[in-house]
Amino acid sequence: MTTTTVIAPPGAAPRPGRGQGQGGPRRVGGGLLDPRQLGRSLPAALRKLDPRTLWRNPVMLIVEVGAGFTTVLAVADPSVFGWLITVWLWLTVVFANLAEAVAEGRGKAQAAALRRTRTDTIARRLTGWSPGQAAPTAEEIAAGERVSVEEVPAPRLVRGDAVLVVAGETIPGDGDVVEGIASVDESAITGESAPVIRESGGDRSSVTGGTRVLSDRIVVRITQQPGESFIDRMIGLVEGADRRRTPNEIALNILLAALTVIFLLAVATLQPLAIFTKAQQPAIPDSAALTSHGITGIVLASLLVCLIPTTIGALLSAIGIAGMDRLVQRNVLAMSGRAVEAAGDVNTLLLDKTGTITFGNRQAREFLPVGGVDAALLADAAQLSSLADETPEGRSVVVFAKDHHGLRERSPGELRAATFVPFTAQTRMSGVDLVNPDAGTERAAGTESVGVGGAGGELRRQIRKGAASAVIAWVRQAGGTIPVELGEIVDGVSAAGGTPLVVGEITGAGSAAHARVLGVIQLADVVKSGMRERFDEMRRMGIRTVMITGDNPLTAKAIAQEAGVDDFLAEATPEDKLALIRAEQADGKLVAMTGDGTNDAPALAQADVGVAMNTGTSAAKEAGNMVDLDSDPTKLIEIVEIGKQLLITRGALTTFSIANDVAKYFAIIPAMFAGVYGGLDRLNIMRLATPESAILSAVIFNALVIVALIPLALRGVRYTPSSASALLSRNLSRYGLGGIIAPFVGIKIIDLLVQFIPGVG
């Protein structure tokens, strides 16, 4: 896993939640809500009161109409009660707008930081340059040789233009390196300060506009159209400018609209019933709620606003914006909200073995001595032969010798008269030649002596490690014999999915030389820690994990078992991947995958959720519907969790919102009608002080609960991977049952306060 350090671009908002480790109880968190943020977002919230903006949110539009209606009534017939209700109805709308404004505000800070990187770059467009030629040098340009260069502003570049970028310059647009190699600072996009290498050809050719070339000179072929650059899209995304409603959000909106209509009807048809009721009992005096003209407009509007699902209606768009924002905070750019929702539904997850499930390189797993050689001796020889081997495999041998055999790591300089033999493709071995080895090395106690007097009184020892056939030939050549069990061990290691490295030595020199095989180092893929737990979680969530690898089936099976994935695809070609995705989709499953190479592009396009690595090619980034700026393939798992969290938050707040209505009825219905039918006062189970205080308390609670839930909407409901039933039980008891109880408590507390207001209590 490429762990990322949090280094924000200059002036950028901090990006919390990045670089989360694996294992342990995880929480897809978001940023915290700063109270000052509320204040800063207030102007935007007030601007959103414009009905032309609000019509997109029918629930809140009805609240606004209700507030406008009570305003007229309060002006016409002023009363403390009327004005208080009016103020709180307006506050309800403002709070809802505030939720959206706060969610958008967080994105705006990031967008501002991004905009600063989009400087007015002047690009040097090449004409007459053709692929295959070297990048023109400064002298050539000055002399006007080979190519001509014209300077154009970056926004005027079109797809297909070739531009020259040299060290210190900003890349003017998204494209592919077609000539040269350069180190590029991509911190503007990824927040990652370490420069990356970009070179023509292969899978590391894509560059992003706004990043800076630190060294060398490259020719970039622009692949974007003006105004559609990566940064443009990123800005649009975090600002929520081109936010479209996702399918699920639309469906939920329909349900909320239906509920709103039902409550509208229930309230509207109550009026003739109330007029009739009042007319039947002329002796009962008019109250603030019920007169001979029926229920007063102020109370009717209050009842309606309390019943319609304002809580979820107010927070719905904030939840969506915050969900996208959480992805951006994790350095993932989703091209559509639809993809984020699809991520929550994924049935099958295709994961590349290398880099995702295992570390990129194989590591020493075991030392297997042969021919009665002591294990410690083998470990010592293995370590000595690897001291100067800076490959990850070589380092892993040293680490393994230290961890499992207690051998202190020695620096190459500690050994006197040691000559290190590097690996070459011809010898397929590496190792060390030692003169007088005992003098310089600490030998483990009890090891058999290998020092045999050499011809010149000099002790010589040569150690080699490498491919089995090479080391065997080397030992045989020096007159050594090969133990019979070596072949079996080598085959066994291969069969188990590992790579065998044979260690041999020659002691002495000339005719006295003694050659033998010491044993085998088993190199194997090392599954990252915590992967098995993650796959178990996936299984509980109903997601099948499939490991994709180019290894042979035997090796693939061994690693698949160790990692705990459900299935594997061995010797996979890009066509195999595509076929697998199609087969899964034919079964009605949703498939997610990551990829970076151009040959991944068809599969990325086919997958329901295709996450392209930012290091990957432009073709891959075009094909996928998300781009991971950290290029971390395990990010897919987090994306799935964010997708789920988005839906859970909506569902939880919908349930909470509807459950709230029960208590509001118990507050408002007795307040309206207990004057006419004394028995209905028994429904006033909260014992609210007066009808006015009861109705006001319900309205105030209804408004305040929106503010109270803004942090939850932005952060998302806590999600821990578990079975559907367990998850439902927990959320039902928390947001369903809690949604019934909370308003009883809240309204009572508010009533205890507002009853002291003259004209209410």
Next chain:
Amino acid sequence: MSSSVAGVLAVALLVAALWVTYRPFGDYMYRVFTAKRHLRVERAIYRLTGVNPDAGQRWGVYARSVLAFSLVSVLLLYLLQRIQEHLPLNLGFDAVGPALAWNTAVSFMTNTNWQAYSGESTMGHTVQMTGLAVQNFVSAAVGIAVAIAVVRGFARRRSPVAEGGRGGPGGRGAGSRDDVVGAGDELGNFWVDLTRAVIRILLPVCVVVAIVLIAGGAIQNLHGNRVVSTLAGGHQTITGGPVASQEAIKEFGTNGGGFYNVNSAHPFENPTSWTNLFEIYLLLAVAFSLPRTFGRMVGDRRQGLAIVAVMAALALGSFAVNAAFQTAHHGTVPVAVGAATEGTETRFGVPDSALFASGTTLTSTGAVNSFHDSYTSLGGATLLFNMMLGEVAPGGTGSGLYGMLVLAVVTVFVAGLMIGRTPEYLGKKIGSREIKFASLYFLATPAIALLGTGIAMGLPGERAGMLNSGAHGLSEVLYAFTSAANNNGSAFGGITVNTTWYNTALGLAMLFGRLLPMLLVLGMAGSFARQHPVPATAGTLPTHRPQFAGMLGAIALIIVALTFFPALALGPLAEGIH
């Protein structure tokens, strides 16, 4: 044996009988609607009507067939009543007036059987037998047909996948489901479903039931009115007629339109306490067995069990509450006689009357053996509430099942969100199109009931029709429109409804209360039929467990309570809470 012990025994017997017939009857209906072969008589009908019985219909065609059939039904029934004076066996009755004829035609076509007239003094035998009785059969059959079509929408797999035995909700019996429900987005053939429901289910059962009822003392003849001298020396007019045969389909098809004005309280319709219990069983039988058919058709019997469990829990709970209010009332008279006996038939007693009342309001039947107007206010409120549930526990023939399935879709939608997945029920995803149909469905009948009540209460002339003032009068109007919108047909009584305004308004309420939900639910089914099912995984919400069943019941209760609480507060609650 005290009457409450008898009541408990009656309920136990009823539950046992329904439990025993749940499987065989449900399986039988499953075979009826999935069989490939047509009976000879059915083939004759198809030839006569020019129907190709093997052609499938998409939802739009299916819905148009339902509409066309309904329109023809209303017209025929209207015509029959309007020309009654020229018909044989008219017992000397005149033609029925236009408003009443419209109301009655709609009422019987919609399976409501709201009766703004007295059967024995308005309708002759020809209208009863060729009009009303025929509609009793076919309106019940239409309900069953639509329910089966909706279930096919869930069971349908769009493209026949050749892998066999793989996938499918529950993974059980999926291999054979293509044969059973076919592939493609068709919902079956309305004319075939209608014909089979009548010929293979309703007719045979009703023949047997009629004979059993005759054995129990119900009458079956073609006599007209007979004036007899009573023992006390007075004269009484006794109306005879084909009562037992009408009674059979009246209960079994959840129709409820009585031959006599007092309906099942009349000794010729419901002679003894065992026929009373038998009739209650009949009106519950189809609706409680259809979930089994549903479970079989979607290839997972547990889904049917979950649905029937919710229906049963709601029904038993409602009955228990109703019986409690009826037997434990604090009024002076009820305390003196031990229960609220007013308006009940002494042959049946309070518990059996409460059982009948609960059964008839829970099933959209509307037959009565006691007077709901005379129930205690909270007892009456439970009957109102039963209808407000949307007739889903267990509801009318067919309509109960599809109503409950719509609620299940809404429940799955909310529950699915809470587990972080695009909600899916029986492998079908619930997107915006499906939720649109489901939302409009559960919006339709409450809207009709509330608007009707609101308008009636707002018109001074209509308020004058109420015989009671205050909260009780309000309850009567609320009950009338709730009954009509939900196609129940029972009346609280106490208002004069045979006026042009009420006949027209209630007729419209019945018409829209029947056809709007049917069209919407067929639309939803059509949308589901087009989908290829998503395989169930550990992340799929199981919809056969008590957890889901409990949530489904709770959502049904809460939505209804929230919708009608204000109206109920000014009606029965105002009256009942002291």
